[in-house]
Amino acid sequence: MNRRRLLPFVPMATLVLMLGPVLAGLWGTILPAFGQLSAAGLHGPSLDPFRMVFATPGIWQSIRLSVTTGLLSALLSLGIVILIFAGWSGTRSFRLLERLLSPFLAVPHAAAAFGLAFLIAPSGWIARLLSPWATGWGRPPDWLIVQDPWGLCMVAGLTLKEMPFLLLMTLAAVGQTDAIRSMAVAQALGYGRVSGWIKTVLPRVYPQIRLPVYVVLAYAMSVVDVAIILGPSTPAPLSVLIVRWMGDPDLALRLRAAAGALVQFGLVVMALGLWRMGEAAVGYFGSMWLYHGKRGRYDLVGRSFGLVLGGISALAILGGLVVLAVWSFAGFWGFPDLLPAELTLTNWTRHSAGIAQALTETALIASAATIISLVLALGCLEAEYRHGLRIGSRGLWLLYLPLVIPQTAFLPGLQTLMLGFGVTSGQGAVILAHVVFVLPYVFLSLGDPFRAWDAKMGVIAAALGAGPDRVLWAVRLPMLLRPVLTAVAVGIAVSVGQYLPTLLIGGGRVATLTTEAVALASGGDRRAIAVYGLMQTGAALIPFALALLVPALVWRNRRGLRHG
Amino acid sequence: MDKGLDLRGVTIAKGDRTLISINRQIGPGDVLTIMGPSGSGKSTLLAYLTGTLSTDFRASGQVWLDGHDITHAAPYRRRLGILFQDDLLFPHMSVGANLAFGLRPGGSRAERAARVDAALAEVGLDGFADRDPATLSGGQKARVALMRMLLSEPCALLLDEPFSRLDAELRVQVRDMVFAQAKARALPVLLVTHDAMDRDAAGGDVFLMDDVEAGPDRATARPPG
Numbered sequence: 001m002n003r004r005r006l007l008p009f010v011p012m013a014t015l016v017l018m019l020g021p022v023l024a025g026l027w028g029t030i031l032p033a034f035g036q037l038s039a040a041g042l043h044g045p046s047l048d049p050f051r052m053v054f055a056t057p058g059i060w061q062s063i064r065l066s067v068t069t070g071l072l073s074a075l076l077s078l079g080i081v082i083l084i085f086a087g088w089s090g091t092r093s094f095r096l097l098e099r100l101l102s103p104f105l106a107v108p109h110a111a112a113a114f115g116l117a118f119l120i121a122p123s124g125w126i127a128r129l130l131s132p133w134a135t136g137w138g139r140p141p142d143w144l145i146v147q148d149p150w151g152l153c154m155v156a157g158l159t160l161k162e163m164p165f166l167l168l169m170t171l172a173a174v175g176q177t178d179a180i181r182s183m184a185v186a187q188a189l190g191y192g193r194v195s196g197w198i199k200t201v202l203p204r205v206y207p208q209i210r211l212p213v214y215v216v217l218a219y220a221m222s223v224v225d226v227a228i229i230l231g232p233s234t235p236a237p238l239s240v241l242i243v244r245w246m247g248d249p250d251l252a253l254r255l256r257a258a259a260g261a262l263v264q265f266g267l268v269v270m271a272l273g274l275w276r277m278g279e280a281a282v283g284y285f286g287s288m289w290l291y292h293g294k295r296g297r298y299d300l301v302g303r304s305f306g307l308v309l310g311g312i313s314a315l316a317i318l319g320g321l322v323v324l325a326v327w328s329f330a331g332f333w334g335f336p337d338l339l340p341a342e343l344t345l346t347n348w349t350r351h352s353a354g355i356a357q358a359l360t361e362t363a364l365i366a367s368a369a370t371i372i373s374l375v376l377a378l379g380c381l382e383a384e385y386r387h388g389l390r391i392g393s394r395g396l397w398l399l400y401l402p403l404v405i406p407q408t409a410f411l412p413g414l415q416t417l418m419l420g421f422g423v424t425s426g427q428g429a430v431i432l433a434h435v436v437f438v439l440p441y442v443f444l445s446l447g448d449p450f451r452a453w454d455a456k457m458g459v460i461a462a463a464l465g466a467g468p469d470r471v472l473w474a475v476r477l478p479m480l481l482r483p484v485l486t487a488v489a490v491g492i493a494v495s496v497g498q499y500l501p502t503l504l505i506g507g508g509r510v511a512t513l514t515t516e517a518v519a520l521a522s523g524g525d526r527r528a529i530a531v532y533g534l535m536q537t538g539a540a541l542i543p544f545a546l547a548l549l550v551p552a553l554v555w556r557n558r559r560g561l562r563h564g
Numbered sequence: 565m566d567k568g569l570d571l572r573g574v575t576i577a578k579g580d581r582t583l584i585s586i587n588r589q590i591g592p593g594d595v596l597t598i599m600g601p602s603g604s605g606k607s608t609l610l611a612y613l614t615g616t617l618s619t620d621f622r623a624s625g626q627v628w629l630d631g632h633d634i635t636h637a638a639p640y641r642r643r644l645g646i647l648f649q650d651d652l653l654f655p656h657m658s659v660g661a662n663l664a665f666g667l668r669p670g671g672s673r674a675e676r677a678a679r680v681d682a683a684l685a686e687v688g689l690d691g692f693a694d695r696d697p698a699t700l701s702g703g704q705k706a707r708v709a710l711m712r713m714l715l716s717e718p719c720a721l722l723l724d725e726p727f728s729r730l731d732a733e734l735r736v737q738v739r740d741m742v743f744a745q746a747k748a749r750a751l752p753v754l755l756v757t758h759d760a761m762d763r764d765a766a767g768g769d770v771f772l773m774d775d776v777e778a779g780p781d782r783a784t785a786r787p788p789g
Binding site for chain 2: 388454456457459460461462463464465466467468474475478479481555557558559560561
């Protein structure tokens with residue numbers, strides 16, 4: 001078939017591939033949640049699955065944990081980002097923080113969580129740093145820091161990981177507002193930095209980062225891998241329970257898992273509603289606050305908080321990666337020694353076969369999912385350019401939908417549905433499941449630079465006799481090499497970090513670096529965890545390095561593209 | 565066959581407001597200057613002629629080039645060469661590759677390279693083929709853009725204030741070169757400008773745009789194709 005005739009259908013195909021699994025998964029959750037599971041010979045409708053959920057010991061604690069950890073980490077990461085921007089945008093410290101934090105966007109959640117655990121555990125690096133001279137500890141204290149019953153450690157881990165994401169999204173949004181001049185006016189009127197920014201810039205920036213904030217909230221409420229690593233286990237957050245129920249060989253337990261998934265979905269919807277009401281309340285009281293005209297007396301406090309918390313976050317992720325690296329080469333390492341007694345390659349050689357296999361699987365799935373997503377995203381953008389086929393302002397919502405609907409709500413349903421249809425779970429299915437999450441990020445990353453390309457270049461190329469395809473391949477894509485490669489790197493990082501889709505849709509038979517690393521969490525073999533965590537980080541970060549390096553090399557003699 | 569560029573009752577409107585209505589013929593080697601304040605819809609006319617008019621506009625009439633009706637032809641089949649205010653050299657290609665991009669297909673690699681070199685020599689840029697366009701001066705870029713367009717063997721020339729970015733001395737130089745090349749190739753030229761000196765240098769027919777108030781110029785918002 002002619003590609004030119006194919007192009008107009010790409011946006012529709014993209015929507016189907018991206019939202020189809022989400023909707024099918026929700027459908028596949030609703031049926032068993034009400035007792036209907038033909039594969040197990042069960043027929044509804046009945047409310048027994050929900051009764052089973054609420055009869056689980058400690059279920060209310062699990063539910064409370066999901067809500068509190070989600071809301072708290074979303075509030076914290078948003079708050080810190082606001083303080084960093086309000087207190088420091090335009091300064092050297094800000095650029096430093098931005099540069100320190102942005103690469104951490106790519107660090108997989110599991111690796112960041114392991115790193116944090118290795119830092120703050122009773123036998124972690126911080127305790128070693130202070131022992132025995134300050135603490136007097138000759139051996140690790142018997143404290144439950146990691147996996148604390150309140151989920152605070154989990155909140156810390158999620159905040160660390162979500163902050164860089166919100167920071168970058170805010171950075172893009174601030175670029176579209178008249179922030180610098182607004183701040184100049186506010187400061188000339190006697191407002192401090194923080195109050196000036198919050199009063200004049202934030203009201204315009206927030207609507208643009210609202211969707212990313214919702215993503216953070218929904219994600220934090222339903223995350224599984226970070227919860228397994230840092231969250232409490234008795235009782236565990238609801239999402240972990242659902243996955244445990246899904247893994248049970250007894251098919252009847254699937255009903256309970258599906259009902260749990262629906263409860264999770266309802267919780268996220270309620271939390272989003274609560275957040276929305278919070279936005280309205282903040283807006284209402286904020287406008288009164290604006291009218292008061294107070295110039296802000298706590299400027300310095302706010303600024304310091306922002307810088308300190310931002311700095312701690314950056315150091316925590318960085319320190320976590322360093323301590324992972326040390327553990328991966330550690331021989332005997334007694335407490336409270338700051339460094340291992342000996343460094344060795346044994347840990348790496350011992351796991352080399354497993355790593356090679358997991359790395360191959362990870363790379364294959366990530367490249368396939370990213371290539372599919374890139375082709376679809378480019379197809380959509382090019383269709384928009386050639387045929388004016390914009391998905392519309394609601395398009396952005398659709399793009400965010402797979403990110404806002406909790407994974408734990410629709411992936412179990414998708415798996416059950418596949419089971420019902422006799423579709424074998426495996427690599428291909430995992431790749432398609434990854435596309436659901438990779439595609440939105442690839443699209444978001446590529447959209448702005450693609451649309452910002454000077455369309456006059458296309459006019460002049462056409463006037464020189466180049467058809468639309470030649471304009472795309474010979475002019476537009478080469479000029480956009482850097483953003484295209486960045487989008488590829490983003491896609492690979494997202495795919496590498498996926499835990500739940502790989503686990504559930506792979507039926508437990510697809511072993512990537514992430515699933516292997518998280519599976520090690522309960523065993524407590526720190527050296528193995530360190531090796532897998534580092535590999536996972538490398539697999540996500542190296543594509544970013546290449547995305548910077550390749551255009552710099554290819555266009556080393558093209559000054560016009562150096563800052564493009 | 566009628567040589568030249570023929571605008572037959574071309575009318576472009578946005579909503580209820582007519583932006584331009586023109587009925588002119590430009591013979592081979594002749595220049596038609598369209599004068600008007602910025603934002604008066606001059607670029608809208610050029611976007612219409614190149615086939616890249618945004619769908620926000622309504623256009624009627626016909627455009628004939630050398631005896632062919634090109635009103636509805638695809639932008640890349642119209643054979644209308646255009647020069648903009650900005651040189652718009654492709655930043656990822658060398659100077660030589662920019663010219664080769666414009667050069668009509670055909671010929672061996674060596675033949676094409678020879679034609680590119682000859683074109684560069686014609687405008688005093690011998691040996692510039694491997695240079696990065698970003699390292700050229702404004703005048704050099706303008707000359708490369710001109711030759712790139714001429715190598716595509718257009719049948720008419722559209723000039724969208726192509727001299728306004730150049731300083732006074734360079735401006736005269738480049739302008740003379742463009743008009744001389746057009747004359748030598750007997751190309752009809754449509755010049756859009758708000759500068760009286762450009763008009764005087766062109767020396768041909770003049771079409772004055774009404775000082776109609778016009779909205780933001782989004783004429784080239786739609787892509788070619």
